[in-house]
Amino acid sequence: MKLLNSPAKPRAVLACAIAGLLLTSGAPAFAQDKSEARIRKLEAEVSALQRRVFPGADGRYFEPDIAAPANGSPNGSTQTTAVTDILARLDALESAIQMLTGQVEQANNTQRGFEQRLAVLEKASATRSATTAPATSVPAVASGTATGTSQPRPATPTPTATPQPSAERLAAVRAIAKPQTDDAGDDDYSYGFRLWEAKFYPEAQQALAAFVEKYPDHWRTTYGRNLLGRAYLDNGQPREAAPWFLQNYQADNKAARAPDSLLFLAESMIELGDKDRACIALAEFSETYPAIASGRLSDQYESNRRQVQCSN
Known part of the structure; x- marks a missing residue:
C-alpha cells in the first residue's frame, strides 16, 4: 500500500x-x-x-479496461434480459403453434363427421330409389359442401298412379290461374306453389317436377325442389319426399331452402320410423346452420327433436 x-x-x-x-x-x-x-x-x-x-481523468493513470454501462446496470444483467425476452418469445410461438395444430385437427375431425353422416344419408336414399318419384339416384357428394349439379328426373305419372279426378276437382284445378310474367321459370314455380297451397298435391307434384327439370339453374330451383318434397310429404308419401330433400341440400347447402330441406328430411325419416337417420339429419342441421336452428326454424327443429331420442 x-x-x-x-x-x-x-x-x-x-x-x-x-x-x-x-x-x-x-x-x-x-x-x-x-x-x-x-x-x-x-x-x-x-x-x-x-x-x-485511481480511476479518473488523471493522465498518470489508465481508464479501467472494462467500463460499466452508462445506466449503471451490469453488462450481465443486460445480456440476461435479452436472453429472457428471446425465451419468452419462443414460448409464445410454441404455444401459438400448438393452438393452431389443435384447431386443424378439430376441423379435420368435423369434416370427417360430415362425410360419414352424408354417406349414411346417401345410402338411405339409394335403398329407396326404386319407389321414389325421381328416376335417377341422388348424386354422390364427398363432403359437407355439395357440388353435384345433376337433377333427379321425375317419372311421368301414369293414369293408374292416382284415381281419376272428379269433375269437381278438375274444375277447381283449372280455376287456379298460372301467372304470366317476363320470367317463365318463376311463373312455373308460382303455379306449382298455388296448387300446393290449395292442397292439390298430385297436381303440384307434376307442376313442380316439370319446373325443376326444365330450369335446373333458376334461382327458384332450390324453392322448387324443397316444395316438391313437401308436396309428397304433405300427401303422406315420406318415402318419395326424402330424395328430393336430400338432393336439394346436396346441390347447394348454401341455397335459400337447403336448411329447410335438411330439416324436412329428418321429418321424413321420423315418419318412416328411421330414428337413427333422423338424428343424423338433425345433427347435420344444427352443426351446419346454428343461427337458423336458433332463429327462423327453431320451432320446427325443436319439434322434430322432441319426437326422437338422439344421443347428441
Missing part, C-alpha cells in the same frame, strides 16, 4: 529493487530471464491495480 500511495511511478521503484537484487546475487543468465518475466508480470498487476484504485 505504501507503493500505491507514493507519488513516484511503480515502474521506477520496482526497477531499482530488482536491480539491487541482481547486483548482489550471483544467479546465472537464465535466472535473469526468469526475473525479467516476473518483473513484467508484477508491473502488469500494479498497472491494473492503479486503474482500479
